[in-house]
Amino acid sequence: MTAFSEYTAYTEGDPIADAKAPSGAVQERWDTRRFEAKLVNPANRRRRKVIVVGTGLAGASAGATLAEAGYHVVQFCFQDSPRRAHSIAAQGGINAAKNYRNDGDSVHRLFYDTVKGGDFRSRESNVHRLAQISVEIIDQCVAQGVPFAREYGGLLDTRSFGGVQVSRTFYARGQTGQQLLLGAYQAMMRQVAAGGIELHPRTEMLDLIVVDGQARGIVARDLLTGAIDTHFADAVVLASGGYGNVYYLSTNAMNSNATAIWRAHRKGAYFGNPCYTQIHPTCIPRTGDHQSKLTLMSESLRNDGRIWVPKAKGDSRSPEAIPEDERDYYLERQYPSFGNLVPRDIASRAAKNVCDEGRGVGPGGQGVYLDFGDAIKRLGRKAVEEKYGNLFEMYERITDEDPYRVPMRIYPAVHYTMGGLWVDYDLQTTIPGLFAVGEANFSDHGANRLGASALMQGLADGYFVLPATISDYLARTAGAEPVTAEHPAAVEAVRQTEERLAAILAVDGDRTPDSFHREIGELMWELCGMARDESGLRKALARIPEIREEFWARIKVPGTGEEFNQSLEKANRLVDYFELAELMCLDALHRTESCGGHFRVESQTPDGEAARKDEEFSYVAAWEYTGLGEPPVLHKEQLDFEYVHPAQRSYT
Amino acid sequence: MKLTLRIWRQENASQPGRMQPYEVDGISRDMSFLEMLDVLNEQLILAGQDPVAFDHDCREGICGACSLMIDGQAHGPQKKTTTCQLHMRSFRDGATIDVEPWRAAAFPVVKDLVVDRSAMDRVIQAGGYITAPTGAAPEAHAAPIPKPAADLAFENAECIGCGACVAACPNGSASLFTAAKVNHLNTLPQGAPERETRVIGMLAQMDAEGFGGCTLTGECATACPKGIPLASIATMNKEWLRAQRKATR
Ligand SMILES: Cc1cc2nc3c(=O)[nH]c(=O)nc-3n(C[C@H](O)[C@H](O)[C@H](O)COP(=O)(O)OP(=O)(O)OC[C@H]3O[C@@H](n4cnc5c(N)ncnc54)[C@H](O)[C@@H]3O)c2cc1C
Ligand code: SF4
Ligand code: FES
Numbered sequence: 001m002t003a004f005s006e007y008t009a010y011t012e013g014d015p016i017a018d019a020k021a022p023s024g025a026v027q028e029r030w031d032t033r034r035f036e037a038k039l040v041n042p043a044n045r046r047r048r049k050v051i052v053v054g055t056g057l058a059g060a061s062a063g064a065t066l067a068e069a070g071y072h073v074v075q076f077c078f079q080d081s082p083r084r085a086h087s088i089a090a091q092g093g094i095n096a097a098k099n100y101r102n103d104g105d106s107v108h109r110l111f112y113d114t115v116k117g118g119d120f121r122s123r124e125s126n127v128h129r130l131a132q133i134s135v136e137i138i139d140q141c142v143a144q145g146v147p148f149a150r151e152y153g154g155l156l157d158t159r160s161f162g163g164v165q166v167s168r169t170f171y172a173r174g175q176t177g178q179q180l181l182l183g184a185y186q187a188m189m190r191q192v193a194a195g196g197i198e199l200h201p202r203t204e205m206l207d208l209i210v211v212d213g214q215a216r217g218i219v220a221r222d223l224l225t226g227a228i229d230t231h232f233a234d235a236v237v238l239a240s241g242g243y244g245n246v247y248y249l250s251t252n253a254m255n256s257n258a259t260a261i262w263r264a265h266r267k268g269a270y271f272g273n274p275c276y277t278q279i280h281p282t283c284i285p286r287t288g289d290h291q292s293k294l295t296l297m298s299e300s301l302r303n304d305g306r307i308w309v310p311k312a313k314g315d316s317r318s319p320e321a322i323p324e325d326e327r328d329y330y331l332e333r334q335y336p337s338f339g340n341l342v343p344r345d346i347a348s349r350a351a352k353n354v355c356d357e358g359r360g361v362g363p364g365g366q367g368v369y370l371d372f373g374d375a376i377k378r379l380g381r382k383a384v385e386e387k388y389g390n391l392f393e394m395y396e397r398i399t400d401e402d403p404y405r406v407p408m409r410i411y412p413a414v415h416y417t418m419g420g421l422w423v424d425y426d427l428q429t430t431i432p433g434l435f436a437v438g439e440a441n442f443s444d445h446g447a448n449r450l451g452a453s454a455l456m457q458g459l460a461d462g463y464f465v466l467p468a469t470i471s472d473y474l475a476r477t478a479g480a481e482p483v484t485a486e487h488p489a490a491v492e493a494v495r496q497t498e499e500r501l502a503a504i505l506a507v508d509g510d511r512t513p514d515s516f517h518r519e520i521g522e523l524m525w526e527l528c529g530m531a532r533d534e535s536g537l538r539k540a541l542a543r544i545p546e547i548r549e550e551f552w553a554r555i556k557v558p559g560t561g562e563e564f565n566q567s568l569e570k571a572n573r574l575v576d577y578f579e580l581a582e583l584m585c586l587d588a589l590h591r592t593e594s595c596g597g598h599f600r601v602e603s604q605t606p607d608g609e610a611a612r613k614d615e616e617f618s619y620v621a622a623w624e625y626t627g628l629g630e631p632p633v634l635h636k637e638q639l640d641f642e643y644v645h646p647a648q649r650s651y652t
Numbered sequence: 653m654k655l656t657l658r659i660w661r662q663e664n665a666s667q668p669g670r671m672q673p674y675e676v677d678g679i680s681r682d683m684s685f686l687e688m689l690d691v692l693n694e695q696l697i698l699a700g701q702d703p704v705a706f707d708h709d710c711r712e713g714i715c716g717a718c719s720l721m722i723d724g725q726a727h728g729p730q731k732k733t734t735t736c737q738l739h740m741r742s743f744r745d746g747a748t749i750d751v752e753p754w755r756a757a758a759f760p761v762v763k764d765l766v767v768d769r770s771a772m773d774r775v776i777q778a779g780g781y782i783t784a785p786t787g788a789a790p791e792a793h794a795a796p797i798p799k800p801a802a803d804l805a806f807e808n809a810e811c812i813g814c815g816a817c818v819a820a821c822p823n824g825s826a827s828l829f830t831a832a833k834v835n836h837l838n839t840l841p842q843g844a845p846e847r848e849t850r851v852i853g854m855l856a857q858m859d860a861e862g863f864g865g866c867t868l869t870g871e872c873a874t875a876c877p878k879g880i881p882l883a884s885i886a887t888m889n890k891e892w893l894r895a896q897r898k899a900t901r
Pocket of ligand 1: 056057058059077078082085086176177203239240242253256259296415437439440451452453454455456
């Protein structure tokens, strides 16, 4: 038998019976949980240590809040400063059910939109809590001095995002992530100065230390010196972001990676819905093989920009030479009530379809127009500049084209991963004491995330949910024995890490880390990207072990492990990508329905929309690791809908 | 395009560095400057040589990680553009390009083009925040903020903490960076209660870190990729004087 057929022969384990959400009316569950949570006496908190890996929105907000509460926080990031975490790049905005517009918004509507937008593959309890907390997040950020956009009367401005018909997205021009992160970072810095947070920048977690079944520490490498060290605590929080960079080209920052969550998975944390990835419809198309990353053009542009392609195939005229009646505004045509503001998965697939028909524009026909001509006529250039100025500048810098005069060209790109470590209602993984927040967990977005909801979730997790639930865990584990570097579990984790790095360095082959990253990325984009089918996924599953083998025969990393070595960092992350890619393909193969961002070619409605199979697949797929290349075990968490009744999503 | 690069190579903080020439060929005009360096590094790795270390992450001009002196200019020749957003179309075919790290007393070199900018984090720790512990916030609309004040705060809040202002300044001053944060927070009503302690604390930390004094040469604002205005420094100085007066009263 080949390695691949073994791997696909996964078995089904016990279902996950209880995700630990309290019972009762959905709007009361979070209050119930908070009331039931045990508390740690303020005088004892200094002695309780929490490791937080990551300083993005989720990690920074969690670290600052836990330190404010009096816990001893030890926090890590691989960048030189916590302020540079990938969250800084989020552009468009953050949702909140404030209903400042009086346009019919409410907590219930945000809850409803998010469950529906996620194509009925998320938990009602979690999503409702998220919608409730959204309101407090805006208050918190304003108090920190986050300069949200305001109207002339001095009140906060909002705009619309895809998949909804109310205006509930708060924003700070095209730099919302930056401003929110700086708010959380500054709160963190205050705690660093006050001694509440011990900060380790340029330090990368390479393994998790589990003692007696509980997460008690991490193995981390000081990226400047290469020194491998252990750090111990009473609980560990992973806020390490998403894994979109498996695809090599994505909108994620270059160094975003999956190592923290993958290592935790190998140590026993289940991985939830790995195949749910989000392909964002509006990114700048690639220009050549040198391309190192793709740049997002915020979804907010779809508020005023109109998407179109020529009606005729292979029409190579310049856009201004194509008369109005020869343009196909295909989203407005197919989805008249949502028009250009359909959810991301739908907009991306529609773009792919018109390009596949040969109606794409720009080099290679891999692009569609996003046209601001009408908006400039209607609102004036100044108003458009006010709203989108920095995005237009960025577009021009990259493409050398002026979007005030020529329509932008856009194409879908990998952007976000809805999958991640499986967590219960408390955001705790299947390893007691290991929590996951932000994009690193699988929690709230089901099979498709709505725009401006990741920032909301990251901050809800970090500011409000985790601090309440982790203290319950800490209260229940009071008196746990301290762990030291001499503990066999720690010694073993360090040994394995050192061996892995030494093995990479020892190959001394003839291929660079980037060449392998490109290869696995292209394979995933082609076979486990916007559209997936059985034969393609099987092909990928056959190919991945071969690439992995080739890696161990041909990788070349110059230098040593005892110094600043960026090639070694990259190569080590690849080792985890290969395994994760395999699990993503297996998950995609097993889920023979289409839902949200997961589009199985075999399962579509007559007009080409994703066709869910609720009787068979209304569950979270939580995968248990059993060994390298070994078939994993699938645990199903059944999803029940009491409040939002699953229906074929309709945006027409 | 074919280019000659002269790049600063330095093994670590304790070794001396030197400029080292390299040739790269087949560079496309559509590549970013960092993608051009990627091409060089692929060549170096395959030749068994140590690739050039440089900081970068978002490659979208927002994280502030990238930090190169290109032909003596912080972030290179294009105005209001970070190194990662600079494209090769800004250079001539056949050009010789000098690439160096940020140079400033407060930014020791880590390796090649990578420097240690943690001093900037410590300046923020010294007061670059508003004390608003989680959960204590009033309703967001409780205090409307006039749009001009909100816009001014935003303009200053755009700083990405890259350190180009420090690298461009003949004195190695971090005044523009510090002023951006002081202006952001002191302009807002939420920032008012800590208005004096903020400016005094941050400026004292700036001095303690070994950043030089400001002589208003304006090089910082010219180099700044986010267009933080030079006027912010004047406002910060006024805030500082005001705070001093208040403290001695
Ligand atoms: C270009 C772009 C635009 C976006 N725009 C929006 C938007 O407008 N609205 C919205 O809601 N969402 C948006 N998103 C999504 C959103 O930005 C992210 O989902 C979110 O910021 C993730 O935050 P996080 O805190 O979970 O992780 P990140 O911000 O990715 O932070 C991860 C942190 O973990 C650290 N880390 C990771 N691994 C390790 C390790 N092994 N050891 C040590 N440290 C580690 C990193 O250093 C970093 O500090 C956008 C995403 C992109 C790519
Ligand atoms: S003021 Fe400008 S140059 Fe200085 S750190 Fe901020 S963004 Fe960079
Ligand atoms: S790499 Fe982020 S600003 Fe240049």
